[in-house]
Amino acid sequence: MIYLEEKALEFASIKHEGQLDDQGRPYFFAHIIQVYGLLKNVTDDVEILCSGILHDVIEDTDTTYDELVHEFTKEIADLVMEVTHEGDKETGRYFPRLHSHKAIVVKFADRLSNLVRMVNWPGDWQQDYLRESCFWPTEP
Template identity: 30%
Template sequence: MFSNRLIAKAMEYSALKHQGGTRKGGDIPYIVHPFEVAMILKENSFDDKVVAAGLLHDLLEDTNVSKADLKEEFGAEILDLVLSASEKLKGREDRSWEIRKEQTINYLKQEASFINKVIACADKLSNARSILRDLEKEPTDFWQRFSAPKEKQKWYYQSLVESLKELEGLKMYGEFKKVVAEIFD
């Protein structure tokens, strides 16, 4: 499925940099998430640069990879795609969960290009799928693993659905709406 050199390089780089990390509240290797994001993008027929950005999208937020590292390895265009899928990095630790999420929603509504929204949708769909799978396994204490309670998560995900509505007609957006509804309705 992933035969392109760029995608293979991004897979290897992402796996190496996320090595040892696990998903929130579990023992699933973190790399499963970027791989799923890439698969969603590929299934929705996006080009190799977009798929590579999907593989690399969490490196700036969650590892010690710098912008300069990414630019050197993958070029300015892919760095820009990754930055568009990342929370504002400067001062991130000083902002509350809610402020960071409001910034993401406003960015997607007001500034993000179509392709930026596509990468964000693939990322959020992967997260929502993970929530749904884990919620079905552990319904009672599930929400305690997050930085915000269920009601705030509901607000965030429903706001994401609204902010990404330009993607109506894409398979991944339709699934995202459906999974969010299953989780919160």
């Protein structure tokens, strides 16, 4: 299954080409590779690893769900959709589709990568990010 990981790395590097993180570093290397490394340390599940690599392609590029199904698998595309940001202020859930164990593992690696990198963010960005990190409904 290493083939799928390599394919996901190549796909994501092309899709994120030219994107920079908030510190001006290439986004693919600053964030995507970091998320992949975090996941690689805890699992060899190819769906989790590929979803970690691809977790931002629908949210941050012109990639579609159907394209992911075609290029990878429906299972990988479904996991990417689960972790794709869709703020829902009415329910208090920032990730309304986040349900499966695999998706939660991917989202926590994504959040951990962002938490490590947020040290240089302005204070209001940090506060907003921490508030948005609520995965489940909160009491009003």
